[in-house]
Amino acid sequence: MTTDSHDWFNTAVQALADPQGQRVWSIIVSFLGDMAQGEGAGISSAALTRVITPLGIKPEAIRVALHRLRKDGWTDSERRGRGSVHFLTPHGRAQSAEVTPRIYMRRTSAPQDWHMMIAGTPEGLELLDALADSHRTTMIRVNRQTLLAPGEAAAATPDLLVLNAEIATVPAWLKEELFPAALRKSCAALDAALLPLGAAPPLDPLRRACLRTLIVHRWRRIVLRHPNLSASFQPADWRGEACRAKVFALLDAMPLPSLLELEQAEALPLPEEAADLQA
The missing domain is CATH 1.10.10.10 (Winged helix-like DNA-binding domain superfamily/Winged helix DNA-binding domain)
Structure with missing residues (x-):
């Protein structure tokens, strides 16, 4: 050297x-x-x-x-x-x-397909909390009741409204989050x-x-x-x-x-x- x-x-x-x-x-x-x-x-x-x-x-x-x-x-x-x-x-x-x-x-190799999970009960919120905590690098916590996850929804999830989603726009407030x-x-x-x-x-x-x-x-x-x-x-x-x-x-x-x-x-x-x- x-x-x-x-x-x-x-x-x-x-x-x-x-x-x-x-x-x-x-x-x-x-x-x-x-x-x-x-x-x-x-x-x-x-x-x-x-x-x-x-x-x-x-x-x-x-x-x-x-x-x-x-x-x-x-x-x-x-x-x-x-x-x-x-x-x-x-x-x-x-x-x-x-x-x-x-x-x-x-x-970056981000997924193209997403699904959204929405909680409307205390049990659903607990499930969202657990999912968000165990998938910190892949799932997006949009707000307290809503989680955005990669891929299509595999199956129905009790206590959650699950929707397959297509991302059209991402607002500035979410980018900031x-x-x-x-x-x-x-x-x-x-x-x-x-x-x-x-x-x-x-x-x-x-x-x-x-x-x-x-x-x-x-x-x-x-x-x-x-x-x-x-x-x-x-x-x-x-x-x-x-x-x-x-x-x-x-x-x-x-x-x-x-x-x-x-x-x-x-x-x-x-x-x-x-x-x-x-x-």
Whole structure:
């Protein structure tokens, strides 16, 4: 690697640092979901620290975050030699696998057919609540009593009025509900941060892991906060598709390192002033 590659890496880390700050436990989930999602895949405390600390996160914050993830059932750990190895639990793997297709989807593939479910009773409202909660990335909560779902209605649903629907127009108020101002601002900020970086130079495995974690984390926080919808549902100032193209251009230039490479890597020089992130 050249000095120019080091400079590009440092510039990219600074540009992609979220101005709103990040939860360390969430960054660890992004790393594990990207590079250690398979059953039995794990990373030592030392190697995880080498990946995460260049992002401005202190080792003590990593330890606190790992404790929280174990407590919440997302990760587990076991002693190996003088250290510990951390890995996703079956629950953590299942949660990661559920959202992986959305995170790594390279283009919007929204359905053309829809059906609408309308509740008129307390029992129907409870059913809508359950459906909306379990299908957050595919179903649209139009209002308290109405849910828009992809595909044709498969069968009659008790307590709900179910109609096959054709989307003729999408009003501005619904676009605003689906893509609120805070989400649009976050997406525009990531798009603007990615724009000046250009093509990634060749990077060593550890720097690739650092940047992949940061990029996937920022993108995950955007793409999982709205349903997978075509352009007709998107506000005019939504930068999602432009941002998606930049995200995958960089990820393609930084192939996944192996966990063994990360275990064998030497620690990178740390920034002079590490940012204090909440665990």
